[in-house]
Amino acid sequence: MTTQTSVASFSATYRQTYAEVLRFVRRRAHPLAVDDIVSETFTIAWAKWHAVPREPLPWLYNTARNVMLNSSRSSERQRALAVRLAGFAETFDVAGIGPGSGTAGATGDIADIERRIDLAAALTTLSAADQEVLTLDAWEDLDAKAAARTLGCSRATYSMRLTRARRRLATLLDEAPKPAYAHLVLTNR
Amino acid sequence: MNPTTPILATELKTLDPAPEAALSADDERLSEQLLLLVMVLDDALPRQHRRRRLVLGTTGILSAAAVAAVLMLSLGAPAPAPVSNFALSATGALGSYTSTPVAVPPSTADRNACGTASSEHGNTSEEAVLTSEQRGAFRAMLFADGGGQTAFCVIAEDDALWISNAEYLSTAPAEDLHLEPAPVADQITTDLGRMDSPSPEFGIITSMSGRAGNDVESVKLTLGDGRMVDATVNNGHWAAWWPTTLDGVSSQPDFPTTTTFTTGDGAAHTAPPLG
Numbered sequence: 001m002t003t004q005t006s007v008a009s010f011s012a013t014y015r016q017t018y019a020e021v022l023r024f025v026r027r028r029a030h031p032l033a034v035d036d037i038v039s040e041t042f043t044i045a046w047a048k049w050h051a052v053p054r055e056p057l058p059w060l061y062n063t064a065r066n067v068m069l070n071s072s073r074s075s076e077r078q079r080a081l082a083v084r085l086a087g088f089a090e091t092f093d094v095a096g097i098g099p100g101s102g103t104a105g106a107t108g109d110i111a112d113i114e115r116r117i118d119l120a121a122a123l124t125t126l127s128a129a130d131q132e133v134l135t136l137d138a139w140e141d142l143d144a145k146a147a148a149r150t151l152g153c154s155r156a157t158y159s160m161r162l163t164r165a166r167r168r169l170a171t172l173l174d175e176a177p178k179p180a181y182a183h184l185v186l187t188n189r
Numbered sequence: 190m191n192p193t194t195p196i197l198a199t200e201l202k203t204l205d206p207a208p209e210a211a212l213s214a215d216d217e218r219l220s221e222q223l224l225l226l227v228m229v230l231d232d233a234l235p236r237q238h239r240r241r242r243l244v245l246g247t248t249g250i251l252s253a254a255a256v257a258a259v260l261m262l263s264l265g266a267p268a269p270a271p272v273s274n275f276a277l278s279a280t281g282a283l284g285s286y287t288s289t290p291v292a293v294p295p296s297t298a299d300r301n302a303c304g305t306a307s308s309e310h311g312n313t314s315e316e317a318v319l320t321s322e323q324r325g326a327f328r329a330m331l332f333a334d335g336g337g338q339t340a341f342c343v344i345a346e347d348d349a350l351w352i353s354n355a356e357y358l359s360t361a362p363a364e365d366l367h368l369e370p371a372p373v374a375d376q377i378t379t380d381l382g383r384m385d386s387p388s389p390e391f392g393i394i395t396s397m398s399g400r401a402g403n404d405v406e407s408v409k410l411t412l413g414d415g416r417m418v419d420a421t422v423n424n425g426h427w428a429a430w431w432p433t434t435l436d437g438v439s440s441q442p443d444f445p446t447t448t449t450f451t452t453g454d455g456a457a458h459t460a461p462p463l464g
Binding site for chain 1: 197198199200201202203204205206207209210211212216219220223224226227228373374375404452453454455456457
């Protein structure tokens with residue numbers, strides 16, 4: 001039943017979490033699908049408001065993740081979400097390098113660019129499950145318990161998956177040819 | 190810990206496609222419109238319609254007037270066809286069977302009937318009832334003994350018409366019938382059984398059961414011949430049964446081709462195929 005109290009509490013939570021849910025989805029979904037996925041997520045949250053925990057963000061992330069998995073058109077349901085990576089411009093902006101940044105010297109710029117190209121190539125070589133757990137750890141500000149809830153697994157399972165994924169990524173980076181331009185796949189927003 | 194871990198995590202941040210924490214003006218506007226949509230639609234639409242229509246309706250920027258138009262149209266739309274019951278003309282005794290169960294408390298009489306049927310196979314253990322349901326004139330229970338072994342029992346009037354695994358409860362190696370470990374919250378496991386009634390008029394039925402994660406709310410089976418059967422979900426378990434339509438021993442059409450389940454967040458999942 002809708003009450004003034006539930007409307008107020010949902011609205012407050014919605015405004016507190018909307019930006020983070022939006023970013024979570026933007027990191028993983030096609031840009032044209034982002035609004036619909038966010039909409040679906042909060043609609044489910046409102047319909048099940050009585051069951052949403054007091055710390056709602058992991059629940060919302062998990063729900064958004066399920067919505068994205070369900071929207072997959074593949075005949076076999078995905079078990080992990082692919083992630084999107086920043087394009088060149090965004091990568092350089094974050095790194096504080098590139099045209100207009102006026103920061104690091106040319107040698108440092110090139111080394112940073114090569115390192116990020118290697119990192120992107122290595123990350124996209126990993127399985128979707130490894131990519132998902134690594135980027136969840138790096139991009140979302142979640143502790144292990146919240147991250148596990150986002151993925152719908154136990155904390156121990158999450159920690160094990162993260163450790164193994166980190167190890168595989170580090171191994172790939174150690175083995176990466178320099179530079180790995182041929183294998184680089186970056187997406188544009 | 191791998192000494193490169195903190196460095197990798199920091200470097201991965203540079204690949205973040207959505208690093209901006211603040212909402213743009215467009216994002217802010219869309220956010221408020223979406224909040225309005227969620228609230229308005231909740232008051233006006235049946236829940237099973239609401240999610241789909243909201244997804245369709247929020248592609249782009251919608252005005253409140255457009256939402257109202259959608260609501261007016263949707264309220265007049267026909268409801269989806271309910272899952273229908275089906276009867277078996279060839280075995281009229283099963284005519285009251287329903288593909289959607291009703292939860293019923295396990296009665297002492299039913300437990301005794303199943304216990305007696307089990308005892309005929311040598312089992313004398315105390316059974317814990319995991320699921321209990323009614324489909325037409327038939328009640329069914331999934332139960333486990335103290336060792337975690339399961340059996341499925343269908344009862345009509347005061348007799349257990351079918352009981353699965355009973356013969357194994359005392360003879361099979363324990364590891365063959367021990368309950369599978371509980372799956373994670375959003376998964377299920379599946380066991381399949383096929384049972385022949387000692388009474389010719391009731392013939393053969395097929396049952397399925399399994400473990401259900403804590404977050405699983407419903408399980409639905411789509412059979413090879415198109416029928417759909419809803420399972421009972423309770424106590425971290427699920428169970429369903431259905432009559433065969435043909436000579437069930439040799440034909441496969443009444444085995445499930447798809448098992449789907451929903452979780453507490455409303456998400457629909459497809460279970461891995463049998464085998």
